[in-house]
Amino acid sequence: MAAESPAMRRVQVAEHPRLLKLKEMFNSKFGSIPKFYVRAPGRVNIIGEHIDYCGYSVLPMAIEQDVLIAVEPVKTYTLQLANTNPLYPDFSTSANNIQIDKTKPLWHNYFLCGLKGIQEHFGLTNLTGMNCLVDGNIPPSSGLSSSSALVCCAGLVTLTVLGRNLSKLLAKYKNLQWDNVLRLDEVQAKLGISLEEMLLVTEDALHPEPYNPEEICRCLGISLEELRTQILSPNTQDVLIFKLYQRAKHVYSEAARVLQFKKICEEAPENMVQLLGELMNQSHMSCRDMYECSCPELDQLVDICRKLGAQGSRLTGAGWGGCAVSIVPADKLPGFLANVHKAYYQRSDGSLAPEKQSLFATKPGGGALVFLEA
Secondary structure (H helix, E strand, O other): OEEEEOOEEEEOHHHOHHHHHHHHHHHHHHOOOOOEEEEEEEEEEEEOOOOHHHOOOOEEEEEEEEEEEEEEEEOOOEEEEEEOOOOOOOEEEEOOOOOOOOOOOOHHHHHHHHHHHHHHHHOOOOOOEEEEEEEEOOOOOOOOOHHHHHHHHHHHHHHHHHOOOHHHHHHHHHOOOOOOOOOHHHHHHHHOOOHHHHHHHHHHHOOOOOEOHHHHHHHHOOOHHHHHHHHOOHHHOOOOOEOHHHHHHHHHHHHHHHHHHHHHHHHOOOOHHHHHHHHHHHHHHHHHHOOOOOOHHHHHHHHHHHHOOOOEEEEEOOOOOOEEEEEOOHHHHHHHHHHHHHHHHEOOOOOEOOOOOOOOOOOEOOOOEEEEEO
16 A cells, blocks of 8 residues: 555555455445545553543554445435445435434434534535445444444545545644643642652542532532532532542542553563553552442453453443453463353353353554545
């Protein structure tokens, strides 16, 4: 592949079985061939859980699994979407009258969000229509951002059709300011101390017993009404206890683990995998005990992964619960996958557990790309 721009590649489609199959299915569906293809990967958060909205960095990794879209701009103003998975029905609409039904999590709404986001950002009207065929191999509802990959793909599709440079959009967003709220990272920045020192401040300033709204008001010198309207979000206004000590301990210790993880990767000591695994294990314990965002089933899965060969294993994914990510030596991988499948998903009577299962290996993958046929 020869580089054409930072986000564009020319490829021989015939040399890539998945692209070739997508091209053939597109031709069968629309009676024409795609003009280009767009790819966006799924991602997994290796370490750094529930700290991004507190202002701290996390350490995600693009995975090999991705979403691919074959695209053909058309002269009409109609957007036609199809999916290689028959579970997702076809959809069509006017490209200039995008309506998103927020009450229904239909698959095509994610594409429409990406398109509408670009349309509104640039203030565009009279968008051209397009035919799109979507193919994805990211397990859905697994905490691996399959829906985000589809949204990213849709935005990149729209930018490519418009002939806009993606870097302009990214550059603008890089300079956006965060909302003016008092986040935990701002406390550290104003004090000018390290994360380790912030943990000591947390020990001194907060007590492990949960706080009630009245105690918080006394500490801050505000009324209950001010607490509800000025500090709490709409979905926390009726909360009766606040575990401030535990949540702060998790955020500051997890932010420190992310930096330690990064440093180990950069220095690459001989026992690197062991050290990284220990940080992942510490992360899970903090998520489980301090942030309380795990669940018994996930704790069981993480424990099984560690016992069967993972150097480190921790929860990751969307919100509370999610999935487990493990760091496993390559030579142990085949046995690890088979044994975890047997220990967690397969019952003693030989039947499979009713939960949807997604167990697979991946290495770091590439980023979003536009493919042009060479």
